[in-house]
Amino acid sequence: MRKLLLISTVVFTVLAILFSVLPMDTLAFLPIGIAIALSLTTLLKSDENQKKFPKILLIISVICSVFVLGKTLFIKDxxxxxxxxxxxxxxxxQEAKKELEELENDLE
Structure with a gap:
């Protein structure tokens, strides 16, 4: 169960990083939120000596969240x-009007 959670956490953390870099605005919070939730769940399911990697993934997800929030608040499009x-x-x-007037004059 822990391995499945860890793989899911890594996938959603990578998606969170990608969505943070791309101009997705608040849509990037979806994979970030899922990555944070999965990181916390993986952290709780891990033994004491296995908690280092889930902590790193949690920190990366939180940094992505802060980056997207800052980008949304401070950068105006x-x-x-x-x-x-x-x-x-x-x-x-003006040129088109002149050409039409010349055509009208030629037809008359």
Whole structure:
């Protein structure tokens, strides 16, 4: 039973690390929470001399949790308006209007 818990804990800890690095925002808390719960369960099921690895996995999961929380609170996603692109759109519309006017004049 301990080996199954330990393997599950390792898998969810790796997922927690991946989700923490990727821009998943609060969705990363799902594997982190599962990794923390499994780490605690594995820690409780382990003998005294087998508790080192589950403690390391628990610490990694908590660090991922703090990292995601900090990233969510302190990093703001902002969309910046591209002035050059807006200017090109206006110029393209003006050119299109001129071409249509020239076509209308040619048809008359």
């Amino acid at each position: 902002e969309v910046e308006v591209d002035q050059k692109f807006e200017q090109q759109k206006i110029e393209t519309k």
